[in-house]
Amino acid sequence: MSSPCLSSILTNANLTMYQTGLPDIPPQQLHALPTIHTLESRSYNTREHFCQKNITLIAQSGHWYKQISPHQWTAEHVLEWISDHVERTKFDASTLSLDFCSIDGPNLCRMNQEEMTAVFGPQLGPHLYQSLEEYKTKYELQSLSGPELSETCQLLDNFLDNLSFPLLTTLKIGHDNPSDSECSSSANIQRIKTFLFSNVYDVCSGGKFRFMSSPESGSSESDPEFYPVSSEYSEVHIKTEDGDCRIKRPRGRPPKVNRGHSSSIYDNPKKNKHAPRGTHLWEFIRDILIHPEKNQGLMKWEDRREGVFKFLKSEAVAQMWGQKKKNTSMTYEKLSRAMRYYYKREILERVDGRRLVYKFGKNSSGWKTEEIGSGIGGVSL
DNA sequence: ATTGCTTTTCCTGATT
């Protein structure tokens, strides 16, 4: 089949789009167009010249389709979207069938994953399907902006930007105890370095937080920062058969310590307001998942329709949950225990043999695309 | 003050 190369089609599509889409603007004002790169525009005298020279730039930076719901995409938007993905995945566009060239948004949205894969191939198809689902969800959510949802969004927006700071406050800087040789300034610097590295590593490369348990992080099990010692909550030393002495703590949540004096930048500025209803863990997780544009790869859908999802950065999500609950010692270990309690209540279903993978159960709600589209929010159980 | 629900914390042991 002698098909023209995809890039030339995409270029033509963009050319047509921006020629017809642009108002009749004098060339000297072209540089002022808000969504077009102004890099080289000063030297252009005609619109044609501008379009031809900048077609690649426009294709890369225009992203008009991103501002519209996929249901309203024209065929040109669809091509632009595909072009973006081809670019990003370094996919060989010449192997693509041309069947899709006239598909518009509404028709595209009717395609399921299999059809998508059949048209775009096994490499690009699933990629595009996932992306389309994300855009669909994004725009369906705009009609549904409940307070909890925006709270989680806010948290997501702030979280990665400021990741290290609230966690740093859990480190002890040993100035108040000069006799403590463990807390020399160089030792502290080392601790901070180790700590920062652990956190950045988790977020950037899918690694794991280690400060909670690793010996080199300095936050050992007996760190009183994590386990406040009080008369009601004293440690119990037990002896094992081997003769080694271990610390055994009472079960259950330790009594709340007075955290009033140390306000973090994450404290809610709106004081004396109770946490709103409907902020359960599973709802928090759901709200992260239905914001694929914002969740920065913390979690992902494995099967959107079936409600199967996966933690990509388990400790980071746990930290975020802890932030929401004003609990700096939250870990994935503890979060996952709470998740496991959901199996019995059928809010979650077990997914056997797959680490970090869960599935929403019949008593969960607010995550299906249909539900989101019709404005049905999550109902607290 | 009581109660019920939802976590949180800790733990032991199994699995990946």
Added chain:
DNA sequence: AAATCAGGAAAAGCAA
């Protein structure tokens, strides 16, 4: 070896 999963036990925190 380390991370994760499983699930019991106990208690906190909150709302009704």
